[in-house]
Amino acid sequence: MNAPDRIGIVGTGLIGAALAALVARRAPNVAIEAVEPQGAYRETVAAQMPRITWRHCAEDLAPCDMVFLCCPPNAVQPLAREVxxxxxxxxxDAGSVKGRIVEGLSDAPRFIGGHPLAGGNRPGPFRAEPDALVAARFVLTPHAGNAESEIERVESFLARLGFSVVRLNAAAHDQIVARTSHLPHLLSYAYAGLLSEMDPDELGIFASRSTRTMSRHAAQNTRMWGEILEQNGPAVSAALDELILELMTLRNAFAGRGDSVAKRLEPAAQTAAILNGSNDE
Known part of the structure; x- marks a missing residue:
């Protein structure tokens, strides 16, 4: 399988910068070119990885064998067309919503949808580390026009970098991450919005570890999360409807209708224990 000699990265925020660092570590013979419009981001990454060649715009990455678009979801399609x-x-691409993007580029046989299942709440490259991506899953969501040989070529390169690569239909991807990623962020924003109505002094006194944990995913990068939630609106709405039904069931338990509250909590506690290893702490 032919490995790339030169890759391009558009956007050196958290994921883009971590990807560049991972390539530099795991594939040091591969040249890295990057485009980053924000000077502070570019300066930070350049100081950490001086061998990156910086280009002015996405079309300047034309000589690259592979170009990774690590940018907000709404920017993916025009940038992909340009490259x-x-x-x-x-x-x-590396966006966390795939349906609209893959459908919009389904006429482009050299575009392959992708999503590394890693990231963080703070925008920018300032905390980017290659270890954030090591052993992470990288979901590829090919479309019917992609050649199998080219999908396998991307899979091979990602595996070389240490990713566990998974293929998935774009619509199925969006339905899954609506529940595992997008809904938790939406709930965190909603909860933090509720807290914003409290008296600031009282909030400062009574905020607990649970308060901070629940609000932590109200990420500062609101532009990106607004685009993610809008693009995956149908799947997130469906997941939210299911959650509302679950909350109403718990509310009925409070009122003495149906199962006891403790009984309703037991299956959720078991799932949480599996996800987190143990809930004994």
Whole structure:
């Protein structure tokens, strides 16, 4: 399987910067070129990885064998078109919503949808570490126009970097991450919004570890999360409807209708224990 000699990265925020660092560590013979419009991001990454070659715009990455788009979801399609028109390489995005993007680029055989299941709440490269991506899953969501050989080529390169690569239909991906990623962030924003109505002094006194844990995913990068939630609106709405039904069931338990509250909590506690290893702490 032909490995790339040169890769491009558009956007060196948390994921883009971590990806560049991972390539530098695991594939040191692969040249890295990058595009980053924000000067502070570019300066931070350049100081950490001086061998990166910086380009002015996405079409300047035309000579690259693979270009990874690590940018907000709404920017993926126009940037992908720009890179595809300029060169002959493969283009892979890293957005956490796939349906709209993959459908919009289904006429582009050299575009492959992707999503590394890693990240963080703070935007920018300032806390980016390659270890954040090591052993992470990288979901690929190919479309019918992709050649099997090119999908396998991307899979091979990602595996070389240490990713566990999974293929998934774009719609199925969006339904799953709506429950595992997008809904938790939406609930965190909603909860933090509720807290914002409290008296600040009282909140400061009575905020507990649970308060901070529940509100932690109300990420500062509201532009990106607004785009994610809007693009995956149908799947997130369906997940939210299911959660509302679950909450109403718990509310009925409070009122003495149906099962006891403790009985309703038991299956949730068991799932949480599996996900977190143990709930004995």
């Amino acid at each position: 595809l028109a300029a060169g002959e390489g493969l283009v892979i």
